Amino acid sequence: MTAQTDQRSANSPARPDGRTLISIDAMGGDEGPAAVVAGCSLSAKINPDIAFVLHGDTAELDPLVAKWADLKGRCETRHATEVVSMEDKPSQVVRTGKNTSMWSAIESVRAGEAAVAVSCGNTGALMAMSMIRLRKLPGVIRPAIAVLYPSANPQGFNVLLDVGADIRADGEDLMRFALMGVSYARNGMDIAHPRVGLLNVGTEEHKGRAELHEAYEMIRAREDEAGYVFVGFVEGGDISGDSVDVIVTDGFTGNVAIKTGEGTASLIGQRLREAFKYSPLSRLASLLAYTSLQRLRQKIDPRRVTGGVFIGLNGTVVK
Amino acid sequence: MTAQTDQRSANSPARPDGRTLISIDAMGGDEGPAAVVAGCSLSAKINPDIAFVLHGDTAELDPLVAKWADLKGRCETRHATEVVSMEDKPSQVVRTGKNTSMWSAIESVRAGEAAVAVSCGNTGALMAMSMIRLRKLPGVIRPAIAVLYPSANPQGFNVLLDVGADIRADGEDLMRFALMGVSYARNGMDIAHPRVGLLNVGTEEHKGRAELHEAYEMIRAREDEAGYVFVGFVEGGDISGDSVDVIVTDGFTGNVAIKTGEGTASLIGQRLREAFKYSPLSRLASLLAYTSLQRLRQKIDPRRVTGGVFIGLNGTVVK
Numbered sequence: 147m148t149a150q151t152d153q154r155s156a157n158s159p160a161r162p163d164g165r166t167l168i169s170i171d172a173m174g175g176d177e178g179p180a181a182v183v184a185g186c187s188l189s190a191k192i193n194p195d196i197a198f199v200l201h202g203d204t205a206e207l208d209p210l211v212a213k214w215a216d217l218k219g220r221c222e223t224r225h226a227t228e229v230v231s232m233e234d235k236p237s238q239v240v241r242t243g244k245n246t247s248m249w250s251a252i253e254s255v256r257a258g259e260a261a262v263a264v265s266c267g268n269t270g271a272l273m274a275m276s277m278i279r280l281r282k283l284p285g286v287i288r289p290a291i292a293v294l295y296p297s298a299n300p301q302g303f304n305v306l307l308d309v310g311a312d313i314r315a316d317g318e319d320l321m322r323f324a325l326m327g328v329s330y331a332r333n334g335m336d337i338a339h340p341r342v343g344l345l346n347v348g349t350e351e352h353k354g355r356a357e358l359h360e361a362y363e364m365i366r367a368r369e370d371e372a373g374y375v376f377v378g379f380v381e382g383g384d385i386s387g388d389s390v391d392v393i394v395t396d397g398f399t400g401n402v403a404i405k406t407g408e409g410t411a412s413l414i415g416q417r418l419r420e421a422f423k424y425s426p427l428s429r430l431a432s433l434l435a436y437t438s439l440q441r442l443r444q445k446i447d448p449r450r451v452t453g454g455v456f457i458g459l460n461g462t463v464v465k
Numbered sequence: 466m467t468a469q470t471d472q473r474s475a476n477s478p479a480r481p482d483g484r485t486l487i488s489i490d491a492m493g494g495d496e497g498p499a500a501v502v503a504g505c506s507l508s509a510k511i512n513p514d515i516a517f518v519l520h521g522d523t524a525e526l527d528p529l530v531a532k533w534a535d536l537k538g539r540c541e542t543r544h545a546t547e548v549v550s551m552e553d554k555p556s557q558v559v560r561t562g563k564n565t566s567m568w569s570a571i572e573s574v575r576a577g578e579a580a581v582a583v584s585c586g587n588t589g590a591l592m593a594m595s596m597i598r599l600r601k602l603p604g605v606i607r608p609a610i611a612v613l614y615p616s617a618n619p620q621g622f623n624v625l626l627d628v629g630a631d632i633r634a635d636g637e638d639l640m641r642f643a644l645m646g647v648s649y650a651r652n653g654m655d656i657a658h659p660r661v662g663l664l665n666v667g668t669e670e671h672k673g674r675a676e677l678h679e680a681y682e683m684i685r686a687r688e689d690e691a692g693y694v695f696v697g698f699v700e701g702g703d704i705s706g707d708s709v710d711v712i713v714t715d716g717f718t719g720n721v722a723i724k725t726g727e728g729t730a731s732l733i734g735q736r737l738r739e740a741f742k743y744s745p746l747s748r749l750a751s752l753l754a755y756t757s758l759q760r761l762r763q764k765i766d767p768r769r770v771t772g773g774v775f776i777g778l779n780g781t782v783v784k
Contacts, residue, residue, distance in 0.1 A: 296729075296732060297732070298732055298735065314674075345721060347716070347717055347720040347721065355633075355717065381720075381721070381724050382720065382721040382722065382723065382724025382725035382726075382727070382728060383724045383725070383727055383728035383731075384728065385725050385728060385729075386725070386728040386729050386731075386732040387728060387732075395721075397666070398666055398674065398718070399717070399718055399721050401666040401700075401701065402664060402666065402700070402701040402714075402718050402721070402722055403701065403721055403722060403725040404701065404725075405700050405701025405702045406701035406702070406704050406705070406722040406723075406725050406726045406729075407701075407725045407726060407728075407729040408701070408702055409701060409702030409703065409704060409705040409706060409726075410615075410704075410705050410725075410726040410729050410730055411729055411733060412702075412705075413615060413616070413617055413705040413706075414730060414733050416617065418737075
């Protein structure tokens with residue numbers, strides 16, 4: 147069994163054991179392969195219907211896999227000699243990265259054996275490789291990157307898409323983003339009838355962007371058929387609010403929005419630390435507040451904002 | 466002397482006393498006329514080169530003005546029978562608002578007697594009235610709304626513009642926004658050579674938006690002549706960062722960005738309060754941390770994000 151087959155399958159892979167195969171770039175990410183393998187073991191324990199194929203240095207991976215009982219018989223490893231670093235340029239990696247664990251992980255999806263590829267590595271490289279190797283799903287005009295943005299909703303996050311590209315989206319693209327986002331919210335957050343909002347500047351006075359009004363009509367038209375609730379136009383503040391579950395926008399606006407939110411969150415974190423260092427009393431307060439602040443960090447972790455799912459490709463890729 | 470003259474002046478007004486006249490809508494805002502007059506008195510004390518004309522109910526305003534020694538001989542009042550409420554619709558106010566204090570305040574700028582109009586009232590109404598009554602400056606294709614966004618810079622804020630409209634901006638609009646933003650940073654924040662960044666999705670791969678690349682060249686070309694430093698493309702995270710002083714973008718993106726940032730800041734505030742209410746120990750910590758948190762609130766006050774300066778009009782209007 148090799149990853150580099152040329153056979154393409156647009157359908158979900160069927161495996162003899164009935165399990166869904168997840169292809170993992172085990173070398174990507176800051177925490178190293180041991181953390182990745184530990185994560186796989188945890189997932190395997192929780193979900194009996196999944197199996198893994200891990201890509202990377204097998205000499206390093208095999209002993210790690212052997213340590214976890216939950217992975218026994220459900221995790222194979224596949225050798226890749228190279229690793230995409232966080233500094234590698236996407237444009238270069240797509241040309242020279244054939245021997246990397248990331249490439250190999252994507253190839254498992256391309257070959258139809260795995261349902262999804264997961265990497266914690268270089269986002270730009272992952273997107274570029276995914277686009278080039280997997281291509282788009284039939285019917286998808288433009289793939290999108292969706293993020294889970296911290297929100298006031300019970301599920302703690304909203305789906306925001308697209309956040310990945312600078313190309314403008316027309317009405318139909320936005321409508322398709324809505325459908326993809328609904329599917330993500332339904333499968334990923336267990337919301338049967340997600341509430342969908344279309345990002346705009348909000349007031350009735352602003353009617354300049356024709357594609358938003360086109361998208362408005364198109365998204366409303368498919369509301370019943372696709373089983374979501376369309377709440378209409380929403381504003382930037384609703385991305386972290388509780389009035390919608392899915393926020394649809396073009397990749398440029400979405401990208402600026404998450405980075406602005408992330409930057410604002412870091413600035414607040416920085417100012418908060420400064421505020422607590424200000425006087426002996428505030429230092430004492432910060433000691434007592436330590437667990438409260440840790441709890442807060444868990445709820446609003448900017449790193450969760452940076453992760454994205456590539457959807458609309460001929461195969462699923464998760465960052 | 467009446468405010469409702471039809472004479473227009475595009476130049477700064479010259480007054481016999483040499484002072485710059487500031488026209489104030491004294492009835493706008495949540496805090497009422499007493500707070501507005503107190504604010505004028507404070508400004509008058511700090512800056513001997515300014516004088517005020519206050520618009521509103523003179524029966525209420527005159528006794529308030531008389532209370533402050535700093536306003537003696539430097540503050541006249543002008544009667545306006547009506548007030549624009551926060552609930553009034555902009556489209557209606559521009560038709561029926563002729564007798565409001567806001568209209569009267571703008572008329573002083575239109576007539577050329579005041580250099581700037583200030584109102585804490587209804588933003589939409591203020592923008593609509595300003596556009597209709599003041600019109601655009603010669604050379605300005607599109608007026609912009611600029612905000613001071615909390616940042617990691619020493620001055621504590623960055624200038625972000627445009628944040629007000631949904632109409633797309635072309636390369637030349639963006640270049641003019643850059644010049645307006647530089648002027649604002651120089652005059653408002655005392656930065657002799659502001660650093661200017663053009664908002665983009667950041668990576669070299671993204672080259673889709675032609676107007677951004679047009680604007681890039683145009684902004685770079687005027688760097689020396691206009692006395693700013695162009696740092697090139699910046700990302701959403703730089704809006705609250707310390708790498709630039711002025712961030713230029715179209716009104717749609719800017720509006721989404723500030724509202725996303727504001728929403729994220731409120732969510733964090735809300736979560737922070739929850740975190741501190743979690744246990745008796747965290748409640749004690751919150752008591753001790755009270756002054757630290759107040760200090761934080763002063764530095765990152767979302768209300769400062771919502772205020773904007775209307776620039777590029779035939780007269781300056783401040784919200």
